[in-house]
Amino acid sequence: MPGYTHVEGLRSADVQRLRSTYEPLAESVRALIDATIRSEADAAEVAAAKAEIDSATARLRAKQIDGAFGVRFTSDGDRMPWGNPAIGIRNPIAPPLVIVKHPSGVVSTDFHLGAAYEGPPGQVHGGIVAMVLDHLLGEVAANDPDSPRFTGTLTIRYLRATPLGDLHAEGQITRTDGIKAYAAGHLSDSEGVTAEAEGVFILPRWARG
Structure with missing residues (x-):
């Protein structure tokens, strides 16, 4: 599986330890991104903050992997897509989404x-709406983590602007046809649905056995 790595000797307890180390770091950087966008600090304060950020970046750069994080699997079968921009707990640009799978399917x-996802003033960027729905439908289409389905087509209908703030999204498979799964879902705020999506998700060649 390209980009998928099984890490031998890494157990669930190790995952929790790593999570407790790196998840708070991403949360702090996520807060930093928001503060950077909305700050009205003076030039001297901004310069001092930049020096501190550059120093912290250098410390983190001192030991790092080559390339992207990918998806890692532990010896216990835990899946770690921690660099993902939608759900990655180590990715500060991820909200991050916490996906809940219900017995109904x-x-x-x-x-x-918040502010990092703004397109039109006070509204979520349309590309972010698409990313959320693409990821959510991809999750429901790939019910087996060893046999993921990737987006073939995705159609978004923007019914109205999506305001920044607390949001909800949900989706489900509508039918399957061989290597293809068809899924539909929507995104909503407290007043109702703001965008709908339909997609076709395809099992890649390397996962077809």
Whole structure:
């Protein structure tokens, strides 16, 4: 599986330890991104903050992997897509989405989008809406983590602008046809649905056995 790595000797307890180390770091950087956008500090304060950020970046750069994080699997079968821009707990640009899979087959997520996701003033960028729905439908289409389905087509209908703030999204498979799964879902705020999506998700050649 390209980009998928099984890490031998890494157990669930190790995953929790790593999570407790790196998840708070991403949360702090996520807060830093928001503060950077909305700060009205004076030039001297901005310069001092930049020096501190550059120093912290250098410390983190001192030991790092080559290339992207990919998806890692532990010896216990835990899946670690921690660099993912939608759900990655180590990725500060991820909200991050927490995906809930219901017995009915529906998947859902409740999340918050702030200043970092703004397109039109006070509204979520349309590309972010698409990313959320693409990821959510991809999750429901790939019910087996060893046999993921990737987006073949995705159609978004923007019914109205999506305001920044607390949001909800959900989706489900509508039918399957061989290597293809068809899924549909929507994104909503407290007043109702803001965008709908339909997609076709395809099992890649390397996962067809």
